[in-house]
Amino acid sequence: MMWFIVTNLALWVMLVGQGSCQPNFPRTTCGGDLEGDTGEFASPGFPQNYRPNLNCVWNIKVPEGRVIFLSFRFFALEMNARCMYDYVSVFNGRAQDAQRLGKFCGTFRPGALVSTSNEIVVKMVTDDSTDNRGFLASFSSGEPHKQIATESFCGGRLEKEFGSFKSLNWPESNYPPGVTCSWHIIGAKDKVIELRFDKFDLEEDLYCRYDYMSIFDGKSDSAQRISKLCGSEVPRTIRSTGNQLFVQFVSDLTVTADGFLAKYSIQDQGSSGSGSTIKSVTYKTTMAPAVTTTSPMIDPCTKACKRTGTMQTNFCTKEFVIVGKVLVIQQRDGAKLLRIAVIRSFKTGRLETSQRRRGDVAKIMLPCPRCPKLKKGKVYIFMGAVDPSGVGVILPDSFVVNFKSKLLNILNNIAQRKSC
Incomplete structure (x- = not known):
């Protein structure tokens, strides 16, 4: 019991109000519908170990026109390199083909996530063997263009005429492992978007399989992919063909790097920007210089x-x-x-x-x-x-x-x- 209290002291402090002597954990159920500006939820039985053979789905919805900020305050699931046994998946919306923002397991607390709409789905699956403590998560709603004061979140919807976004921890330290961040940049109907990078440094791999940035010429990751990028070479300026651009950054659970700083501007469709609408992808390799091909890359x-x-x-x-x-x-x-x-x-x-x-x-x-x-x-x-x-x-x-x-x-x- 003493070990339980000491190892979770930080968690208890967050949940115990001043003058209270008992922690106030949220009521835990296997899934459900959560609506409102803020809320908390946890794995079934938390802070006790979760049960085997779970398939829990939480549908989270905040008011229209706002986005969701999701953070895990405690996280401890069975560890597997590919999260094959016990895991939590987060999806950007309720559609069957909704983009997955992340799939998490182990005891490394995932980075905070931001949706691009007012709904997300959180799914927890466990197998029939090893169990663990589970998770405690909280969500809040916010305006799409607002930055969180702590800057512990990444992703969101960007609608201003110009702006910037960056990897978590930039420029103080490397981005964390196990994060997925998505930025949805939206301009007026007659506009295009120009995206350029002041800094770019992700884990290198010939096929960009581990840490990478994907850029899509539209409103989601189902649109035409313009580029899939990794390595340390600063990419050339990219220009959309329409008024929306979707940028996704993914890091795996191992090697990390400095990260990136990106800047965008929303421009008139006929303006002569310095970017290019050529559909290209940069393959990075630690064995030789980058190779550029005119065919979009497909994960092998x-x-x-x-x-x-x-x-x-x-x-x-x-x-x-x-x-x-x-x-x-x-x-x-x-x-x-x-x-x-x-x-x-x-x-x-x-x-x-x-x-x-x-x-x-x-x-x-x-x-x-x-x-x-x-x-x-x-x-x-x-x-x-x-x-x-x-x-x-x-x-x-x-x-x-x-x-x-x-x-x-x-x-x-x-x-x-x-x-x-």
């Missing part, structure tokens, strides 16, 4: 684990085509890095190989570690892309098949016909 792990196209179409469109044996499979920053003993090369493009006593060895990366499923010691036909550092890239839908002698004959015929 959203692709189905099934190869697409035929052997001939892939032979013609992919940068490299090799037959090789898997020598090594290494876990590398959430991906897999393979070393492949090259048995036969049909196309190599920019794929770099190192000379070994028994032949060439190539490096191939699998950004999505779950697929394709490859085994050490097996021989495969690989067809894929090449990153700027000369490492092959195999996605879940890339053409990778077990080697068979009859397939070698087909590859020889395609190469000899030169039909690409």
Whole structure:
């Protein structure tokens, strides 16, 4: 009992009024509808441990024209790197396809969140095994364009003619892990929005899978994505095609960085701004400089684990085509890095190989570690892309098949016909 009191002293102080000797925890139920300017809610049974097999949904609504500021005052759920077992998810609205503002677990208290409308949904799910103390949360309503005095929140709706927004803790320290922030910038119907960055420094990754900023040319994350950004290179100025821009910032539960400072201005549609409406995305890598492509990036792990196209179409469109044996499979920053003993090369493009006593060895990366499923010691036909550092890239839908002698004959015929 003494441990309980000491470890939660800060929480009790917030909830106990002066002159009161008992904590006033909110009544806890498994979900429900919460309406009003302010409110509190907690996991069932809080401050005692929550039960297994919960599926609780809280629908929170504040007055029209206002947004919701949500903060977790206490948080302790079962820990898992991907929050697969016990977790709390927060959604930006009540629609079935509402944007998820975050999915949280463990004992790290999530950063405060701001909605872009007057409704949010909070969902708590638990499995049938490990339990923990749960959570205590509070919400309040506010004007879309107002900044919270403590600046402990991020996100919201921005409607002034010009303004700025930044990552949490900027510029004093790194942004925190495990946050999701969304800014909805809105101008008059005949206006466009120009967005530029004075500072930008997020965790680097070739495919921006961990900490990243996504920018959408519209009112939500279902609009056309203009860019997905990470790394330390300051992005170029971005200009919308219409009167709305949606900016989303996500950080995972591990490495953090300085963060960002962004400024926007709402301009006449015909004005000659310094930005660009070209749909582009910057891929960052710690192995080589950034590469810019005119195709919007898709998270590789959203692709189905099934190869697409035929052997001939892939032979013609992919940068490299090799037959090789898997020598090594290494876990590398959430991906897999393979070393492949090259048995036969049909196309190599920019794929770099190192000379070994028994032949060439190539490096191939699998950004999505779950697929394709490859085994050490097996021989495969690989067809894929090449990153700027000369490492092959195999996605879940890339053409990778077990080697068979009859397939070698087909590859020889395609190469000899030169039909690409």
